[in-house]
Amino acid sequence: MDKRDVSLTVNGRVYSARVETRVHLADFLRIEAGLTGTHLGCEHGVCGACTVLLDGEAVRSCLMLAVQANNRSVTTVEGLAGDGDLHPIQQAFRDNHGLQCGFCTPGMVMSLAAYLDEDPDPDEAGIREAISGNICRCTGYQGIVAAGIQAAAALRGEE
Amino acid sequence: MKPGPFTYHDPSTVDELVALLASLEDAKLLAGGQSLMPMLNLRLAQPDHVIDLNTVTGLEGIERTATGVRVGAMTRQATLMSDDDLTAVMPVMKEALHWVGHFQTRSRGTIGGSISHLDPAAELPAVALLHDAILTLEGPDGSRTVPIAEWPIAYMIPNLAEDEVLTSIEFSGWPATHGYAFEEFARRYGDFAIVAVGCLLAVEDGLIVRAAVAIAGSQPTPSRLADVEKALVGQPATAETFQDVAQIAKVVEAMSDSYVNGAYRQRLAGVLVERALTRAAARTRDAN
Numbered sequence: 001m002d003k004r005d006v007s008l009t010v011n012g013r014v015y016s017a018r019v020e021t022r023v024h025l026a027d028f029l030r031i032e033a034g035l036t037g038t039h040l041g042c043e044h045g046v047c048g049a050c051t052v053l054l055d056g057e058a059v060r061s062c063l064m065l066a067v068q069a070n071n072r073s074v075t076t077v078e079g080l081a082g083d084g085d086l087h088p089i090q091q092a093f094r095d096n097h098g099l100q101c102g103f104c105t106p107g108m109v110m111s112l113a114a115y116l117d118e119d120p121d122p123d124e125a126g127i128r129e130a131i132s133g134n135i136c137r138c139t140g141y142q143g144i145v146a147a148g149i150q151a152a153a154a155l156r157g158e159e
Numbered sequence: 160m161k162p163g164p165f166t167y168h169d170p171s172t173v174d175e176l177v178a179l180l181a182s183l184e185d186a187k188l189l190a191g192g193q194s195l196m197p198m199l200n201l202r203l204a205q206p207d208h209v210i211d212l213n214t215v216t217g218l219e220g221i222e223r224t225a226t227g228v229r230v231g232a233m234t235r236q237a238t239l240m241s242d243d244d245l246t247a248v249m250p251v252m253k254e255a256l257h258w259v260g261h262f263q264t265r266s267r268g269t270i271g272g273s274i275s276h277l278d279p280a281a282e283l284p285a286v287a288l289l290h291d292a293i294l295t296l297e298g299p300d301g302s303r304t305v306p307i308a309e310w311p312i313a314y315m316i317p318n319l320a321e322d323e324v325l326t327s328i329e330f331s332g333w334p335a336t337h338g339y340a341f342e343e344f345a346r347r348y349g350d351f352a353i354v355a356v357g358c359l360l361a362v363e364d365g366l367i368v369r370a371a372v373a374i375a376g377s378q379p380t381p382s383r384l385a386d387v388e389k390a391l392v393g394q395p396a397t398a399e400t401f402q403d404v405a406q407i408a409k410v411v412e413a414m415s416d417s418y419v420n421g422a423y424r425q426r427l428a429g430v431l432v433e434r435a436l437t438r439a440a441a442r443t444r445d446a447n
Contacts, residue, residue, distance in 0.1 A: 001164065022199075045264060060267070129348065
């Protein structure tokens with residue numbers, strides 16, 4: 001079996017493991033790092049549930065190999081909340097019924113985190129476009145869009 | 160759904176890469192991974208070897224040339240989209256990229272990957288056709304160039320030998336006064352296009368002096384609509400002209416699949432050609 005030593009920083013902590021080169025980043029995060037907040041829905045880049053930040057940029061973690069993330073920095077949904085406090089995006093999802101079963105939520109939240117970082121003052125169309133690559137089968141998206149708008153305001157320091 | 164076993168290679172130079180390609184049997188090149196990784200995960204592709212292009216130096220970058228702009232094959236779609244110099248030379252690129260997947264895939268997806276994968280519905284090969292791109296390939300016998308018109312051979316098969324790799328794409332520029340537009344129809348935003356149409360127009364004294372119209376999604380390979388272009392040149396850049404040439408686009412060869420029949424694709428081709436030309440004309444600055 002073709003194996004490599006892979007070491008990456010996830011949410012500020014270094015995780016190292018010797019893994020098969022065919023292991024994708026999402027499985028590394030879930031199995032080797034034990035960070036099961038990143039969800040796997042489709043594993044072919046369609047559902048968006050596995051979205052994480054790679055050096056600050058949103059990527060599908062099922063569409064890259066763990067070995068390709070060697071020595072790089074990843075942020076997962078576990079890295080957002082402070083000590084006991086929800087991140088403003090997470091709080092907005094809670095306030096607006098932005099989740100029901102919660103399966104798509106990590107990908108939604110990480111997509112919005114990346115998007116709001118680039119565009120802090122988006123309109124509703126911008127938020128809809130930002131989450132167009134994330135599939136939710138429960139909420140009908142209205143609550144998620146409302147959460148995105150509230151989160152953007154909160155991150156700008158408005159109430 | 161996990162990739163089957165393969166041996167991973169991470170060359171650091173183009174020479175190493177070409178040597179690997181020449182020596183390995185059944186190797187696949189991994190660019191941005193936004194098409195190959197799904198195929199590996201679904202085991203539609205089960206290569207013995209995967210050669211990662213992400214570790215090879217010198218394959219990324221955007222530079223102006225005397226006649227246009229040269230882009231390294233591993234340049235990310237997100238990078239292309241945010242490059243103001245590139246947008247100044249060929250604004251249709253940014254407009255087309257808006258339709259390429261989602262921002263979460265454009266962060267990894269590359270221009271060379273898309274052009275080599277050659278999905279019939281892909282936008283970037285159509286952009287390359289509009290700007291008469293020249294592709295540079297590296298192989299065991301050195302480099303060779305292929306004009307984009309000779310690149311698609313058949314459905315998802317480019318003019319690329321098994322031991323070759325696409326390393327850069329040179330787009331030829333148009334006069335700064337040209338108009339452009341990229342139109343697409345898909346069932347959901349970010350899905351594969353059912354039909355996509357891009358066009359470039361140059362106008363002098365109210366008359367069209369040069370036109371490029373490319374279509375993707377309708378046929379097994381993307382192509383230029385030469386009949387439409389011919390019908391445009393010399394005509395006034397008016398709504399009537401665009402309605403007339405849309406009739407030509409409506410009889411373009413179009414394939415049927417399980418979701419959409421050929422007649423619907425033809426109808427879309429006519430509608431999108433007219434829309435694209437109308438928007439491009441509005442953006443044209445008359446050269447006189």
